[in-house]
Amino acid sequence: MDKKIERIPQRDGYGKGLLELCKENDKIMVLDADVSASTRTAWVAKEYPDKFMNVGISEQDLVGEAAGLALGGMIPFVSTYGVFLSGRAWDQIRTTVCYNNLNVKFGGAHAGISVGPDGATHQALEDMAIMRVLPNMTVIAPCDCVETKKAVIAAAATEGPVYIRFGREAVPVVTDDDTPFELGKAxxxxxxxxxxxxxxxxxxxxxxxxxxxxxxxxxxxxxxxxxxxxxxxxxxxxxxxxxxxxxxxxxxxxxxxxxxxxxxxxxxxxxxxxxxxxxxxxxxxxxxxxxxxxxxxxxxxxxxxxxxxxxxxxx
Amino acid sequence: MDNKLNLAEICKDVRRDIVTMISKAGSGHPGGSLSSVEIMVTLYYKVMHVDAKNPHDPKRDRFILSKGHVAPALYSVLARKGYFDMAALGTLRQFGSILQGHPHMSSTPGLDCSGGSLGQGLSIASGLAMAAKKQGLNYRTYCLMGDGEIQEGQIWEAAMTAAHFKLDNLCAILDLNGVQLDGPTAEIMNVEPAADKFRAFNWNVIEVDGHNLDELAAAFECAAQHKGAPTVIVAKCVKGKGVSYMENTCAWHGAAPNAEQLAQALAEIK
Missing domain, CATH: 3.40.50.920 (Rossmann fold)
Structure with a gap:
């Protein structure tokens, strides 16, 4: 492989995807729990402050607020570290979002061990397992920042709950804008x-x-x-x-x-x-x-x- | 609005429905259902802008039953408002019923959300209120919580959020009946002073007798007028209200009356 391959964090793709959605879709809301610089939702907060909601350090409320927004006809993107989203708010995701098949999208940041120095508390290593056992849930693990952006766009176009996991570190960009991406199709x-x-x-x-x-x-x-x-x-x-x-x-x-x-x-x-x-x-x-x-x-x-x-x- | 209706009589009908359906089901939660009757009847018959013929109207007011175990009270009110056939009340908790043990919005016409895992409703209601603000809609969102339920930490996360975003189109109601599953709330885990806690979280707080229809109606009107903060109506209620042997005891939090007990209950609700 080309040793000089470009490396970009997947989370940048999450932020870019959200910006594109905010530009085109007035139903989008982006929620975060005090990690907006990390998840890149701070980009949305800056460009589209009316579409951004920071609930502070409260993941259970974060998911509940998103459920209410979805019941009110909006398309919320819930963003925080995957380990907290899948762990601290699992019952909210299960019983409020998935049981009701609500149109809530989840951005699970800091997926995997490549989170690095923060250590085990912040490295999501179980999130795919506990998200994919939930009825109605779609689970996506894109391969690079470009595919992450496509996953965000595709999630908004799909009715029902979707969990997207993405990493923190800069990783090789192996796809481009023209690479096909279809949910559920490898x-x-x-x-x-x-x-x-x-x-x-x-x-x-x-x-x-x-x-x-x-x-x-x-x-x-x-x-x-x-x-x-x-x-x-x-x-x-x-x-x-x-x-x-x-x-x-x-x-x-x-x-x-x-x-x-x-x-x-x-x-x-x-x-x-x-x-x-x-x-x-x-x-x-x-x-x-x-x-x-x-x-x-x-x-x-x-x-x-x-x-x-x-x-x-x-x- | 159905102002000409005799709400006190409707409350009696709902109480009879509650004990009858739980007795037939053989399980359920009569205590908290009976304590919240006046609150739900006032909301659905006097306060909320809702239409059983148009249950998905995006402009309708919303009711989130956070203390989902008191579903029988809500099911009775919804049936009597015409959301579904009264005959369904006899199928509560049965296999294939539209009336699940705890509320499931996809199963029951008229339900604005599911509930049963305690502590989640206030967040959902807050999100609904935020959606109204963001989309320029005028609907109001109501959320009924139990006093045992506010032991859940998420309630206070949501209380912070709703006040922070000044969601004055949100009105919560606290059914302060003083009894939870294992015993008196004061002994299990004291939640008092509950009203002061909400005041400290920057909410508009109104304290009422939760079985006084006039006080409840006035409180909802005050809540609608209050700007810049969400309102919580702290409603002092009696667990098991209306059935002497069920009142103020945790024994009837989650137990079904047998035929003899049902007959006594129906005789008392006159």
Whole structure:
């Protein structure tokens, strides 16, 4: 891969998406709980102060206020760290938003371990698991800032609750404005026939790097950007099994319950195939620089390539 | 407005509905349902601009039942207002019923939101009031809370938010009946002085007898006139009001009367 690839934080895509929506749609409201500089909703506060609401440090009220705005016909985007959104306000999201299928959108910032020095308290590693078990909820983990912006636009155009998770760190930009993005439809990044690597978030780039390394070894790896965790693109997974036989999943999240869990559930029910998972293995995060944490927790192209070699032996 | 109706008689009808439907269901929450009857009847028959024939009108006033376990009272009022057939009251809590154990807005015509997980309604009502302000709509939002319920921290998060944004189109009602599931609120977790707490959170506070229809109507009128802050009507109520053996006891917070007890209750509500 090009070592000089541009790096931009995904959260910038969240902010840009919201700005575009605010410009075009008078129903949009953007809510934050005192982390607007981090989530980039401060950009909205500056440009469109009437569309911005900061409720202070109160995530439960944050979600309830958004539910009321949705009941009043508006399209609220609730923004705070994914770990607090999915943890502190889970009952509000479950019983008020999802039970009533309200049109509330969630921006879960600081997803994954690459949050870095803030440590485990601020690193969302369980959010996809506890969001995707909720009926009516759509869950998206875009791969870069461009795809994050598209996810924001797509979320506003979809009726019902949507959770979008995105990271803090500057990560490689692997898509552009012309790259197709459709909710619920995985994106084929690179075709291959020996193993299919299904990734989400910034791990899509790591999967691409792994595929290049594997190619040098004569292994032809397919790479899929499974940006929508729910509803999962089962057709794509079935095709991966049909064409490649074995699967590797890669995510910046606990192995349990996230992308690996979702893909494994689909496989078990529809087309059993060997799977190796790359993700956080039942541990909490800690402080450190993002790149050293990604290495220490086994979330790089190296581990993805190792998982691919291993899963091929299980054919 | 249905000013010519005898609201006191309607309250008796609603009380009879409550004990009858809970008795038939074999479970439910009569105590808090009976304590909030005058509040809901005043709202739906005298205060709120609502039309059962147009239940989704974006301009209608909204009612958020935050203490969702007293759904039987609201179901009775909605049925009597014509949102759905009175016969449905006999199906409360049954499989397939439009009347779920706790309010589910998709199941029951006329419900403005679901409720049952306590402490959430004031945030929702505050968001609805904010949506009215943002869209230039004149509807008012009402939210009924229980006094045990205000032990939930989210109530006070929402209380801060509604006052901070000066949501004077929001009116909360606190059913201060002094009894919660496990016992007297003063013994389980004291919430008093509740009115002072809301004053300290910069709310307009009106204290009334929660079973006095005239006081309630006057309080709602005062709330509508008050500008620059949300209003809470602190309504002193009697848990189980109207049925002697249910009054002021936690034993009837969540218990259903048997046939004999039902007969006595119906005889007392005259």
């Amino acid at each position: 994106r084929l990044v690179r075709d291959g026939k020996d193993v299919a690597i299904i990734a989400c978030g910034a791990m899509v780039y790591e999967a691409e790097v792994a595929a290049e390394q594997l190619a040098k070894e004569g292994i032809d790896a397919r790479v899929v950007d499974m940006h929508t965790i729910k509803p999962l693109d089962g057709e794509c997974i079935s095709a991966c099994v049909r064409d490649c036989g074995v699967i590797v999943t890669a995510e910046e999240h606990q192995m349990a319950g996230g992308l690996g869990g979702a893909v494994s559930e689909y496989l078990a029910l529809n087309c059993p195939a060997p799977v190796e998972m790359v993700g956080v293995n039942d541990r909490f995060g800690q402080s450190g620089q993002p790149d050293e944490l990604m290495s220490a927790y086994g979330l790089t192209s190296k581990e993805i390539a190792e998982a691919a070699r291993k899963v091929i032996t299980r054919k």
